[in-house]
Amino acid sequence: MTDAPTPSTAPARIGIVTVSDRASRGEYEDRGGPAIHQYFSEVLTSPWDAVPRLVPDDRDRIAAALIELADAEGCCLIVTTGGTGPAPRDVTPEATLDVAEKPMPGFGELMRAVSLRKVPTAILSRQSAVIRGRSLIINLPGQPRAIAECLDAVMPAVPYCVDLIGGPRLETDPDRIAAFRPRK
Structure with a gap:
């Protein structure tokens, strides 16, 4: 008989939401969602489960997916x-x-700053991040290369942010991304 996972031993649940009219209709291959999954597979060393969603560019459907992932699925990220x-x-x-309890503007600011080093059109991107309950929600661009660049920029702060909102402990591979946590 195996023990049921407890909150401290259960894998963290991470929602991955691809927003695309064409991909949601099957006309275009979703490359963004798999890129995010691959990124976390390379960076996280603690157990985690992906909870993927593919939705069209529809404000109400995006909000509904975020609410479901945060409130019903218990995704910490x-x-x-x-x-x-x-x-x-x-x-x-x-x-x-629309679903936010607290905006986290520093995430978007940092992602745009990093992206501007690569491409001048980064100022057109409107990445943001918010807190909803015990979930940190981060918006990324759609290009896989930009996804990795943006996540590399903010990932050092993500595990501590998840700690602060009562989520599970996310551990990263320090050779890939060193997560910041204050010393006690």
């Missing part, structure tokens, strides 16, 4: 990809703010 640009259908940041 939810990462979205896509829908962060200035186009009329790009509504991921608005949907994220």
Whole structure:
């Protein structure tokens, strides 16, 4: 007989939300969601389970997916990809703010600053991050290369943020990303 997982031993649940009209209709291969999954597979050393979602660029459907992942699925971290640009259908940041309890503007500021070193159009991206209950929600761009760049920038702070909101302890491979936690 095996013991049921306790909150301290259960794998962390991480929501991965791809926002794309074409991918949700099967017209386009989702590359963003798999890129996020691959990133966490390389960086996290603590056990975790992916909880993927693929939704169209629809504000209400994005918000509903975020609420479900945070409130029903118990994801401590939810990462979205896509829908962060200035186009009329790009509504991921608005949907994220719709479900937010606390905005976390530093995440978006840092991601844009890092992206600006690579491409001048990074100022068009509207990445954001918020807290909902015990979930940290981070919006990322849709390009796999940009996903890794942005996550590399903010990941050192993510485990401590999840600690502070009462989530499970996320451990990272220090050779890949050194997570910051204050010394006690």
